[in-house]
Amino acid sequence: MNIAQMNGTQWHPICHLEDLVANSGVVVWLDAQPVALFWLPDQEPSLYALAHYDPLAKAEVLAHGLICESQGEWSVASPLYKQHYRLSDGQCLEDTSVKVCTWPVRIINKGIEIHY
Numbered sequence: 001m002n003i004a005q006m007n008g009t010q011w012h013p014i015c016h017l018e019d020l021v022a023n024s025g026v027v028v029w030l031d032a033q034p035v036a037l038f039w040l041p042d043q044e045p046s047l048y049a050l051a052h053y054d055p056l057a058k059a060e061v062l063a064h065g066l067i068c069e070s071q072g073e074w075s076v077a078s079p080l081y082k083q084h085y086r087l088s089d090g091q092c093l094e095d096t097s098v099k100v101c102t103w104p105v106r107i108i109n110k111g112i113e114i115h116y
Contacts, residue, residue, distance in 0.1 A: 011106070011113040020112070025063035025076065027052055030103070030114060036063035037105065037112070038087055040074065047107060048087035049114055051100040054078045056092070062100070 014028045020039040027034050034052040052060045057080035065076040068084060075084040075093060084093040085100055092098035104115040 009116055011108075011115050013111050014114050015112045017107060017110040017112060023067055025065065025067070027060075027063045028112075028114075030116060034060055034063075035103065035114070036065075036076070038063075038067060038076065040067065043074065047105045047112065048074070049103040049105040050076075050085065050087065050090045051102075053100065054080065054083070054085075055098055055100065056083055056095070057081050 014030065015037070020026055020037065022039060022041050025036045025038045028037050029035070035049050036052040038048045040046050050062065052062050054061050057078055059080060061079050062076055062085065064079050066079070068075050068077050074087045076087060077084050083095065085091065086093060090100040090102040106113050
């Protein structure tokens with residue numbers, strides 16, 4: 001038994017690379033929870049997974065936001081109130097008391113896997 005199995009976490013397939021839209025977000029389902037998955041093929045890392053729920057707008061909208069880069073940091077601008085959530089860690093850039101969940105994500109043989 002590896003450490004991931006002992007902690008109840010492991011890599012799970014969620015979609016295929018062909019399901020993603022370059023430089024944009026899509027919604028995937030992680031158990032019963034929608035997750036915003038962003039693919040930036042020209043960046044490293046190129047994949048990010050964060051909660052689809054925007055806690056300030058109180059709506060499932062983050063996968064529909066605009067990808068932004070500022071000072072080397074990638075974020076998504078919520079389509080409702082335009083707050084920016086950093087893709088790497090889910091931190092809201094306008095309100096440091098707000099943060100959304102993020103998950104490790106990877107590409108394996110053109111399949112997308114998320115770790116939880």
